[in-house]
Amino acid sequence: MTGSDPKADLRRYLQAGRDALLWKLDGLSDYDIRRPVTPTGTNLLGLIKHVASVELGYLGDTFGRPSGEPLPWLADGAEPNADMWATADESRDQIVGLYHRAWAHSDATIDALALEETGRVPWWPAERCEVTLHRILVHMIAETDRHAGHADIVRELVDGAAGLRVDNDNMAPGDQAWWENYRNRLERVAREASRD
DSSP states (O other), X not given: OOOOOHHHHHHHHHHHHHHHHHHTTTXXXXXXXXXXXXXXXXXXXXXXXXXHHHHHHHTXXXXXXXXXXXXXXXXXTOOTTGGGSXXXXXXXXXXXXXXXXXXXXXXXXXXXXXXXXXEEOTTSOGGGOEXXXXXXXXXXXXXXXXXXXXXXXXHHHHHSOOOSBTTBOOOOOOOHHHHHHHHHHHHHHHHHHHTO
């Protein structure tokens, strides 16, 4: 059995989530990356803006390593949910650039600190705001993957594209007809089950 480097493992999972989230923008128009496709307004570019902002907080401010990035959408008095969508003045390149800078800043924090290093999350309740880098990395992986899952669904609703990553879609094999038949079968089963 080969040895494991826990920090490298955590970083690899975080990066996989980052890449999956960002990949969901590929090939879409500015309209499609911004348009709200759920009743709560969930959209692809907004998910990236949110995760970039959150990552800068958890892997920067929490450990006394502020990034210096201006995040007016998180300031006191900002419009509620302003971190969940991009304004017309905030371009794809700006938001993606912010996310890449967040990665670099976070990766520098990960490199600089031991997993046991402690920090403080000021927006968490006092009884659990003292954290380790290890705990925050696990939290950030969960946060990123949760929103990558949202992006999976949003992207499928936008144009039907589905899958885990460009080199491994992780989907059952089947053409469009197969998927239509599969979905119709599930619809029939749901209707049958609801008759009980």
